[in-house]
Amino acid sequence: MTDTSARLLTLLSLLQTPREWPGGELAERLGVSRRTVRRDIERLRELGYPVQATMGTEGGYRLVAGKAMPPLVLDDEEAVAIAVGLRAGAGHAVEGVEEASVRALAKLEQVLPARLRHRLTALQTATLPLTVGGGDAATVDPHTLTAIAAAATGHERLRFPYRAGDGTVSRRQVEPYRLVSTGRRWYLVAYDLDREDWRTFRVDRVGEPFPTGARFTPRPLPAEDAAEYLRRSMSRLAPEHHLDVSFAAPARYVAARLPASLGTPEPTGDHSCRLRATPSDSLEWLAVRLALVECDFQVHGPAALVDHLAALGERLLRASGR
Secondary structure (H helix, E strand, C coil): CCCHHHHHHHHHHHHCCCCCEEHHHHHHHHCCCHHHHHHHHHHHHHCCCCEEEECCCCCEEEECCCCCCCCCCCCHHHHHHHHHHHHHHHHECCCCCCHHHHHHHHHHHHHCCHHHHHHHHHHHHHCCCCCCCCCCCCECCHHHHHHHHHHHHHCEEEEEEEECCCCCEEEEEEEEEEEEECCCCEEEEEEECCCCEEEEEEHHHECCCEEEEEECCCCCCCCCCHHHHHHHHHHHHCCCCCEEEEECCCHHHHHCCCCHHHCCCEEEECCEEEEEECCCCCHHHHHHHHHCCCCCEEEEECHHHHHHHHHHHHHHHHHHCC
């Protein structure tokens, strides 16, 4: 490897692996002498990379934590692997995958060389995911997420077709504000220019978004943040259930087994707690989620949820043959 710049990038990529590299192994990987490796290490140090050397006959090098994070250098396989992982997480509204992951995917795909972008697309096309559980969870196109994230970050207006719950399709032109993940779905909070008001859009119902190139100054959001605005919007559109449940288990145990959107159980003893919330989820979904907590519990309300649990219990008993 004769090109100095390319060799330095390869050396930096190797050093970013959390291990110590013997000088001889680095020289072999780079196809240069150990003296050249030592010179390249000094060049990296001059550029501000904290490369630590160990003494000895073989000697070794490793990149240690510094005052600032150096640019991340990835080889082809690493770049494709990270992009695939980010796409998989973004394409399915998995709880815990936040907007930062989508922004990272948008940045990575923007700088991927054409040869890697082609490999990534081919792999994505040839892979069929198996969706498990969460019957009303919705998958989204990662390209749609990254396009929206890029437009929101760059304050660029978007146009897209939008399919309503009844199947009606309308054309929308919006100023995208923020993406919000609820764990089962992705939503876009945006200012609708035609309706002159704020709106929320389910991203799985958004057609191919088209960046218009027109920039905008973000308007003040009528809420503390996008997540709070979405919560208010969903509570207006869906009937709220006054959920009241007692659990025969510690609050920390129960909280770890319920979605954060349901709120935090309050301890009522060392081995008991109570959850009071006003979720807008369906009663069927609430019944299943409560049954998955794996502890005894009692529903004090709403009465309709008690009926759903009774019906669910009867079906399960029949299924077990008892």
